[in-house]
Amino acid sequence: QVQLVESGGGVVQPGRSLRLSCAASGFTFSSYTIHWVRQAPGKGLEWVAVILYDGSDEYYTESVKGRFTIPRDRSRNTLYLQMNSLRVEDTAVYYCARALRVWRDWDAFDIWGQGTMVTVSS
Amino acid sequence: QSALTQPASVSGSPGQSITISCTGTSSDVGSYNLLSWYQQHPGKAPKLMIYEGSKRPSGVSNRFSGSKSGNTASLTISGLQAEDEADYYCSSYAGSSVVFGGGTKLTVL
Numbered sequence: 001q002v003q004l005v006e007s008g009g010g011v012v013q014p015g016r017s018l019r020l021s022c023a024a025s026g027f028t029f030s031s032y033t034i035h036w037v038r039q040a041p042g043k044g045l046e047w048v049a050v051i052l053y054d055g056s057d058e059y060y061t062e063s064v065k066g067r068f069t070i071p072r073d074r075s076r077n078t079l080y081l082q083m084n085s086l087r088v089e090d091t092a093v094y095y096c097a098r099a100l101r102v103w104r105d106w107d108a109f110d111i112w113g114q115g116t117m118v119t120v121s122s
Numbered sequence: 123q124s125a126l127t128q129p130a131s132v133s134g135s136p137g138q139s140i141t142i143s144c145t146g147t148s149s150d151v152g153s154y155n156l157l158s159w160y161q162q163h164p165g166k167a168p169k170l171m172i173y174e175g176s177k178r179p180s181g182v183s184n185r186f187s188g189s190k191s192g193n194t195a196s197l198t199i200s201g202l203q204a205e206d207e208a209d210y211y212c213s214s215y216a217g218s219s220v221v222f223g224g225g226t227k228l229t230v231l
Binding site: 035037044045046047050059061095097100106107108109110112113114115 | 125156158160162167168169170173174179211213215218219220221222223224225
């Protein structure tokens with residue numbers, strides 16, 4: 001079964017760090033680009049970041065540049081979102097989402113995880 | 123990167139057709155054929171409904187159709203059904219990033 005499963009969310013104080021995980025199964029992890037997308041409570045979707053399928057580059061939305069990174073562990077078919085210097089405005093449900101087709105970095109997102117909630121609050 | 127512009131809400135009666143617009147710029151919608159539409163029910167993850175402006179993934183009803191002209195894309199849902207009530211988001215590639223619309227809440231009366 002093709003799926004993505006996020007974990008690692010929780011409540012964290014401003015300025016602290018948190019690492020989210022996105023575990024992939026049912027498909028060839030190294031052939032697909034996976035993005036991170038977030039949704040603040042009651043708000044719309046916001047693209048956060050991506051690491052290209054071949055690991056050649058990473059891209060981030062402006063508000064998280066320099067604070068977030070996307071490590072990945074191919075042996076575990078797992079992508080991470082390392083979030084440092086967290087801010088109140090980072091509070092959201094974080095989804096990982098897979099590109100529709102192999103070797104396509106900028107493609108529609110056909111497989112989404114269930115999301116994991118991150119709350120940044122003092 | 124500014125969000126794409128969608129109407130906040132639309133409504134229609136069962137069996138009717140509705141159209142949701144999504145307006146961007148020449149830096150996103152107008153420049154790339156990478157426009158997608160997602161349906162999201164409350165508390166659920168988004169579901170891909172349309173990609174590359176007008177293509178339907180396998181399993182998506184043919185009641186859903188998409189089009190694009192210039193900087194504006196549209197999602198049309200024909201033969202409205204109660205289960206179509208949801209939030210709908212458009213998104214576009216915007217040059218090394220992705221931009222989403224603000225979302226449209228569809229109410230089936």
